[in-house]
Amino acid sequence: xxxxxxxxxxxxxxxxxxxxxxxxxxxxxxxxxxxxxxxxxxxxxxxxxxxxxxxxxxxxxxxxxxxxxxxxxxxxxxxxxxxxxxxxxxxxxxxxxxxxxxxxxxxxxxxxxxxxxxxxxxxxxxxxxxxxxxxxxxxxxxxxxxxxxxxxxxxxxxxxxxxxxxxxxxxxxxxxxxxxxxxxxxxxxxxxxxxxxxxxxxxxxxxxxxxxxxxxxxxxxxxxxxxxxxxxxxxxxxxxxxxxxxxxxxxxxxxxxxxxxxxxxxxxxxxxxxxxxxxxxxxxxxxxxxxxxxxxxxxxxxxxxxxxxxxxxxxxxxxxxxxxxxxxxxxxxxxxxxxxxxxxxxxxxxxxxxxxxxxxxxxxxxxxxxxxxxxxxxxxxxxxxxxx
Numbered sequence: 001x002x003x004x005x006x007x008x009x010x011x012x013x014x015x016x017x018x019x020x021x022x023x024x025x026x027x028x029x030x031x032x033x034x035x036x037x038x039x040x041x042x043x044x045x046x047x048x049x050x051x052x053x054x055x056x057x058x059x060x061x062x063x064x065x066x067x068x069x070x071x072x073x074x075x076x077x078x079x080x081x082x083x084x085x086x087x088x089x090x091x092x093x094x095x096x097x098x099x100x101x102x103x104x105x106x107x108x109x110x111x112x113x114x115x116x117x118x119x120x121x122x123x124x125x126x127x128x129x130x131x132x133x134x135x136x137x138x139x140x141x142x143x144x145x146x147x148x149x150x151x152x153x154x155x156x157x158x159x160x161x162x163x164x165x166x167x168x169x170x171x172x173x174x175x176x177x178x179x180x181x182x183x184x185x186x187x188x189x190x191x192x193x194x195x196x197x198x199x200x201x202x203x204x205x206x207x208x209x210x211x212x213x214x215x216x217x218x219x220x221x222x223x224x225x226x227x228x229x230x231x232x233x234x235x236x237x238x239x240x241x242x243x244x245x246x247x248x249x250x251x252x253x254x255x256x257x258x259x260x261x262x263x264x265x266x267x268x269x270x271x272x273x274x275x276x277x278x279x280x281x282x283x284x285x286x287x288x289x290x291x292x293x294x295x296x297x298x299x300x301x302x303x304x305x306x307x308x309x310x311x312x313x314x315x316x317x318x319x320x321x322x323x324x325x326x327x328x329x330x331x332x333x334x335x336x337x338x339x340x341x342x343x344x345x346x347x348x349x350x351x352x353x354x355x356x357x358x359x360x361x362x363x364x365x366x367x368x369x370x371x372x373x374x375x376x377x378x379x380x381x382x383x384x385x386x387x388x
Contacts, residue, residue: 001318001363002026005274008388009361018359021277021299022384025053025366027061029272033238034065037227037264040242044260047091049225050076052265052367053273057387059083062268070263074101077108087111093184093222093263095120095143095159102127106138114184114222116143116161118172125176135177141222142166142173143184144207146200151188151226153312160185163203167210174216182220182258183207189266190313191226194236194244198251205252220259221249227262229270231364232314238267266367273366275299275383279358280334293329295350297360300333300340304369304383305362308342316363321351335378 005024012018037046047070048062054076059069063084071077072094080090087109092102095116102113102124111133115121121140128135144163148154161169170180183204187196201221208218223245228235249257281296299305307313317331328347333340342348354360373383 001274001361002029004028004388008386009276013359018276020381020384021275021297021303022386023273023275023304023365023369025055025058025269025273025385025387027057027272027387029366030058030061030269031065033264033268033272034062034067036238037262037268038066040238041245041260041262043257044223044262047093047222047261047263048268049093049263049265050080051371053269053370054079055370055385055387056083058269059085063089068261070265074104074108077105077110081108091261097123099123099127103131106131106133111137112139112141112181114143115140115169115173116159116166118169121169121173121176121178125173125178128178136179139179139181139220140170140173141182141184141220142169142180142207143186143222144200144203146185146187146203147196148186148188148191150193150196151191152228153189153307155186155188163207166207167214170207170211170218171214171216180211180216180218182218182222184222184224186224186263187226189226190228190231190235192228192233192235194240195248196226197223197241197245198248201245201248201252208253208258218258220261223260223262225263225265225267227264227267229266229364229367230316232316268367270364270367273364273369273385275304275362275365275369277360277362279354279356279360282355291327292347293327293350294332295329295354296332296334297342298334299362299383300335300342302335302337302340302374302377303333303380304365304373305333305342306372307368311343311345314343314346314348315365317348317350318361318363319351319354319358321353321358324351324353326350327352335380337378 068089069080326349
């Protein structure tokens with residue numbers, strides 16, 4: 001927790017403004033994170049993954065600093081444009097797009113699109129004709145499947161195709177008149193293994209070679225996201241990832257290193273935000289000698305903590321009683337849905353003195369919280385965000 005967040009929460013409590021859970025995000029941390037990415041991968045363009053946190057203040061800061069933007073929908077494209085980014089700094093990185101949305105994106109000036117099958121390439125070619133855009137001006141990159149081992153949140157099946165198929169997809173795009181631009185992959189969210197990019201880059205180099213044999217010159221590799229933020233476990237610094245990625249690029253591409261881009265989301269904003277929540281109830285399920293308590297918070301899976309699904313992301317939770325004796329707890333949210341349980345398989349240690357009305361601070365909550373929050377499920381409002 002930064003001093004700025006700590007001071008803000010203290011003043012907020014003193015003024016009696018601390019009703020309901022809130023996520024407070026410190027822009028100074030976002031600024032530092034962007035600088036670290038730019039310094040660690042100096043020849044790589046940063047495309048911030050807007051889905052991680054689309055707060056206008058975050059987007060405006062990053063646009064001002066020179067960031068590009070990875071978007072998944074037309075509204076996200078419009079957010080990036082409104083923040084000051086030009087269309088040439090925005091990619092439509094979702095491989096699943098309605099054709100009318102591709103047309104709209106093209107009319108907004110977007111020229112960089114992700115695909116992972118021939119049907120999606122056909123869709124983009126048709127949309128270009130409808131939008132009155134020359135297909136040769138539309139760049140497409142093909143996403144491939146890769147091993148997400150080492151990631152807390154693997155992204156292995158929904159997006160991408162096997163590397164061998166990518167060659168055919170890119171050739172098909174080329175035949176349709178599109179600019180077959182490159183390859184993309186994602187090594188899994190919250191990737192703790194700095195060497196995870198090596199295998200994917202080996203596949204990318206193979207695709208470059210096979211496409212060259214077919215007369216298609218690729219020029220870009222999208223290294224995706226996966227850069228972690230700090231939760232309970234220690235993670236390597238951005239510099240370590242930059243060094244490992246550069247080694248892998250040199251290993252597989254030699255002196256002909258392609259253009260590269262990265263799509264940090266969690267690593268850009270995760271550690272910039274903290275949620276303040278409240279204990280609603282502390283109880284047990286049995287009068288027997290059971291040390292495990294159930295601690296219910298006023299925020300849960302539907303209030304912004306969806307990434308606790310399968311207990312994949314384990315947030316660091318702090319209280320004002322952390323010097324007291326700890327005991328194992330199940331942590332759950334407030335809604336009338338039995339899946340709204342955050343940590344039960346692996347109990348979470350919390351102070352025995354924790355009681356109803358106490359505040360808890362959930363660290364590393366700047367990414368994928370406000371955007372995952374449901375709208376008024378059970379009447380609970382979506383998670384409020386304050387940017388300082």
